[in-house]
Amino acid sequence: MSESRGEVVGWLTQSRHAVHALAAARIGVGLAVLGLLVTNFGNRQAWVGDASLWAEPTRAVSRFPEIALLDGVSADILTVVYVAVILAAVAFVLGWRTKAANVLLLVGFIAVTGQNPLLSTASDNLLRIALLWMLLMRLADVWSLDAARLERPGSEQAVPEWLRTGLHNVGLLGLGTQVALAYLAAGLAKVAQPQWQQGTALFGTLQLPEYRPFPWLSDLLSVGTVPLALVTWAVLVSQLFFVPALVNRTTRNTVVVLAVAVNLFFGIVLGTLWSAFAVVAVTGLFLSDDLWEDLGYAVADVTAPVTDRIVDAWYALADRVEDWWFRFVLPPVDWVRATVFRR
Amino acid sequence: MNDETDPRDPRDPAETPGDAVDTDRSVAEHEVRVRTESATAPDDAPQTEAAPPVGHTPPDASQGWRAVLILALATVAVIHSVVIALFLAPDGPVRDAAGPTRLAFYVNPYFQQSWDVLEPSAQRVDESLQIRARVQVDEETVEETGWIDVTAADLRTLRRNAAPDRMSTAARRLATNLNGVMFELGIGGRAVVGASTTDGEGNRVAAGLADEGVDPQLVARFTRLDTMLTRFASLYARASLDDPVVEVQYRVGRRVVPPREDRDDVRVGDLEFGLFTVGWRPAVTTQEREQRAFDTWVKGD
Numbered sequence: 287m288s289e290s291r292g293e294v295v296g297w298l299t300q301s302r303h304a305v306h307a308l309a310a311a312r313i314g315v316g317l318a319v320l321g322l323l324v325t326n327f328g329n330r331q332a333w334v335g336d337a338s339l340w341a342e343p344t345r346a347v348s349r350f351p352e353i354a355l356l357d358g359v360s361a362d363i364l365t366v367v368y369v370a371v372i373l374a375a376v377a378f379v380l381g382w383r384t385k386a387a388n389v390l391l392l393v394g395f396i397a398v399t400g401q402n403p404l405l406s407t408a409s410d411n412l413l414r415i416a417l418l419w420m421l422l423m424r425l426a427d428v429w430s431l432d433a434a435r436l437e438r439p440g441s442e443q444a445v446p447e448w449l450r451t452g453l454h455n456v457g458l459l460g461l462g463t464q465v466a467l468a469y470l471a472a473g474l475a476k477v478a479q480p481q482w483q484q485g486t487a488l489f490g491t492l493q494l495p496e497y498r499p500f501p502w503l504s505d506l507l508s509v510g511t512v513p514l515a516l517v518t519w520a521v522l523v524s525q526l527f528f529v530p531a532l533v534n535r536t537t538r539n540t541v542v543v544l545a546v547a548v549n550l551f552f553g554i555v556l557g558t559l560w561s562a563f564a565v566v567a568v569t570g571l572f573l574s575d576d577l578w579e580d581l582g583y584a585v586a587d588v589t590a591p592v593t594d595r596i597v598d599a600w601y602a603l604a605d606r607v608e609d610w611w612f613r614f615v616l617p618p619v620d621w622v623r624a625t626v627f628r629r
Numbered sequence: 630m631n632d633e634t635d636p637r638d639p640r641d642p643a644e645t646p647g648d649a650v651d652t653d654r655s656v657a658e659h660e661v662r663v664r665t666e667s668a669t670a671p672d673d674a675p676q677t678e679a680a681p682p683v684g685h686t687p688p689d690a691s692q693g694w695r696a697v698l699i700l701a702l703a704t705v706a707v708i709h710s711v712v713i714a715l716f717l718a719p720d721g722p723v724r725d726a727a728g729p730t731r732l733a734f735y736v737n738p739y740f741q742q743s744w745d746v747l748e749p750s751a752q753r754v755d756e757s758l759q760i761r762a763r764v765q766v767d768e769e770t771v772e773e774t775g776w777i778d779v780t781a782a783d784l785r786t787l788r789r790n791a792a793p794d795r796m797s798t799a800a801r802r803l804a805t806n807l808n809g810v811m812f813e814l815g816i817g818g819r820a821v822v823g824a825s826t827t828d829g830e831g832n833r834v835a836a837g838l839a840d841e842g843v844d845p846q847l848v849a850r851f852t853r854l855d856t857m858l859t860r861f862a863s864l865y866a867r868a869s870l871d872d873p874v875v876e877v878q879y880r881v882g883r884r885v886v887p888p889r890e891d892r893d894d895v896r897v898g899d900l901e902f903g904l905f906t907v908g909w910r911p912a913v914t915t916q917e918r919e920q921r922a923f924d925t926w927v928k929g930d
Contacts, residue, residue: 294700294703295696295699295700298696298699298700298703299695299696299699321792325792325793325794326794326795326796328794329794329795329796329925329926331922331923331925331926332796332799332922332923332925332926333794333795333796335922336916336918336919336922337864337919337920337922337923337925337926339860339915339919340857340860340861340864341857342857342860343852343853343854343856343857344853344857347853348738349737349738350738350739361918361922402795404799404802404803404806404857405795405796405798405799405802408742408743408745408746408747408748409746411741411742411743411746412742412746414739415739415740415742418739418740448695449695449699452695452698452699452702453699453702455699455703456699456702456703456706457706459703459706459707460706460709460710463706463707463710463713464710464713467710467713467714467717468717468742468746468747469747471717471718471744471746472744472745472746472747474744475719475744475745476751479751481751482751486889487751488749488751489753489886489889489892490751490752490753490886491749491750491751491752491753493753493886493896493897494752494753494754494755494886494897495755495784495787495897495898496755496784496787496798496801497749497752498787499787499788499789499790499791499793500789500791509892521749525747549747549748552748552749553748553791554791556748556749557787557790557791557792557793558748558791559791559792560792561748562748565746565747565748
């Protein structure tokens with residue numbers, strides 16, 4: 287008993303787990319929110335602004351205090367806040383001041399999407415819950431601007447290392463369990479229905495006009511018996527066996543890849559891309575961290591020519607700004623200090 | 630979630646970097662460049678002079694009150710997860726013992742979720758929202774317009790678009806919700822809803838439904854939806870029509886995807902909608918800026 291307790295305490299306190307997987311989740315969640323907000327930017331007034339008075343009765347019964355931030359504000363203020371949330375999402379993706387970006391993104395995301403509960407989706411819930419748990423975690427240990435900043439000598443952390451590590455692992459436990467429960471609940475609900483067992487459950491969905499952005503693709507998948515059964519069972523297997531497959535590294539990685547593929551595929555087929563992206567972002571938590579690290583190296587290799595040029599251009603720009611600062615800004619400032627203030 | 634540490638990382642936690650403070654920018658730049666290069670060439674990267682392994686905590690953190698605190702927080706996370714599991718569980722004795730109302734109170738609003746959070750789900754009902762208006766064509770004449778199919782207009786924006794905007798689903802969501810309520814209202818309730826209420830927004834309907842013995846919570850749900858649909862129809866009619874809108878009416882349609890065996894003969898688009906039509910409502914007055922913003926969405930300016 288005490289040995290297993292020691293193992294649990296060791297897992298919780300000795301090192302932060304899944305740092306690459308969580309960095310990937312941070313990027314994925316940020317992109318899902320960013321995609322949603324950018325896609326709806328043009329229609330923001332009808333969705334959550336002045337012209338959303340038609341949705342006010344559902345807003346009135348919402349229990350989110352954050353929606354008061356935007357309730358009844360002018361179009362200009364909505365735009366300012368909306369853009370601020372977009373910028374918070376960008377900062378979150380880049381891992382720049384990640385914790386502050388996390389807080390802003392959580393509050394801003396609820397404030398915006400909460401204005402119109404009628405048009406919220408299940409993935410809004412998932413994103414909100416992920417952002418909540420992420421408050422406890424260290425999401426920017428790798429693949430972030432913060433990682434570079436905090437590695438510099440002299441940088442200090444407000445929270446002691448042991449507490450950061452403990453909170454990180456508690457948050458990982460909470461979010462991981464939440465995602466596993468989502469898969470378990472979805473899989474069990476589906477397998478109880480005969481149409482999922484028979485491999486025909488998605489016929490109706492693929493025939494509905496609202497879920498047919500590419501009608502030829504939907505017909506290709508739903509009209510033939512074999513394609514329909516394959517995609518239906520792929521969904522069922524990826525959800526029903528997700529939790530049991532977590533016990534073994536090989537099966538875990540396999541089911542994660544399957545679930546990610548299924549979600550992205552149906553995100554495109556059904557026209558629910560950003561919702562699918564949100565699910566993919568948190569599903570990736572379960573992929574082994576060393577695989578994420580390898581993937582990171584592979585991406586870095588592929589993108590090196592571009593990123594190197596960007597870094598070089600950035601240094602060149604920084605040099606020019608510095609030259610300009612020393613040549614044109616500091617001399618008059620020094621002159622004013624020396625002559626006017628005599629300091 | 631996984632518990633592997635990086636087996637390829639040979640760095641010793643004891644080999645922490647020194648306290649040397651480097652303020653020289655060129656040296657700092659060099660360090661950043663080294664980090665960038667090491668990210669692209671892991672095999673050649675220096676492994677020992679950098680920071681300890683990412684996320685490493687000194688061993689003493691697993692001792693004493695600190696460990697107890699972290700363990701307590703982890704226990705809270707586990708208890709929370711059990712509550713979420715009960716909330717997501719199907720109706721049954723275990724869930725009943727926990728108390729569905731208590732579970733919902735805990736979960737709402739921040740952890741609100743449902744079993745169908747993961748797409749895709751099996752669906753087979755196509756829904757429609759249509760509106761029409763009575764418009765003042767001159768001082769003495771009011772004319773009725775034809776029905777405007779709002780959902781059909783929305784479908785055009787969904788074509789070849791894997792990430793449509795949310796407003797393109799608004800009419801369908803309203804129709805879905807109202808269809809559900811209309812079925813629950815029963816024949817008597819639907820007769821009340823279908824009657825004209827041109828002398829007051831919704832109030833007479835609510836009273837009529839109460840007289841029919843409809844559950845007060847259902848009346849409240851209908852009233853909310855009726856208010857939303859009347860406002861939506863008013864805004865949409867004004868955005869679509871040139872003459873002043875006096876009254877609006879809406880109806881919601883529903884048709885079911887035919888069985889798969891009949892797919893060669895009939896598709897859902899070939900079927901007529903089964904319709905629920907409500908009575909005429911006075912057009913809701915809105916501020917000019919609200920209408921202008923709604924016009925932007927409808928007309929796509």
